[in-house]
Amino acid sequence: MASPAKQTDKNHTFLQALRHAWAGVRVALHEERNLRRDAVAAIVVIGAAAILRARWNDWLWLLAAIWLVIFAELGNTLMEDMVDFVTKGAYSPQAKKIKDLSAGIVLLTAFFAVLVGALVFIPLVWAYFR
């Protein structure tokens, strides 16, 4: 078996797979400013929802939106890294198309999250200050 730092074969235990998956999340958090910004926004949204006593249904929509944004951001990072790995930084129209499409997914997901946030928080804020 290869040493852990240079492993190229399959994971042999669930724990090993988990360690590598968690390393992927950590490296994305370390390198991607957008992902850190999304994580902070998620904490603020969760705090606001708790203060405003969001209902069960609201929590489901908010958590789904948060998860989708983080998922899209991680996918975008994956696409960018794959494209950079293949092109080695050289210009390519296909590379541009892939990166722009990937960024488009993040954009649409962010629109969805904003819409969910507005639909959940406007009535909650209204009820809180009434």
Ligand SMILES: Nc1ncnc2c1ncn2[C@@H]1O[C@H](COP(=O)(O)OP(=O)(O)OP(=O)(O)O)[C@@H](O)[C@H]1O
């Ligand atoms: N190899 C390439 N060939 C052609 N166009 C490219 C290439 N690399 C990047 N681009 C163009 O530059 C844009 C930004 O590139 P990239 O996504 O790597 O930057 P970024 O600022 O790190 O993005 P993000 O803010 O999503 O992390 C892409 O959407 C694409 O239009």
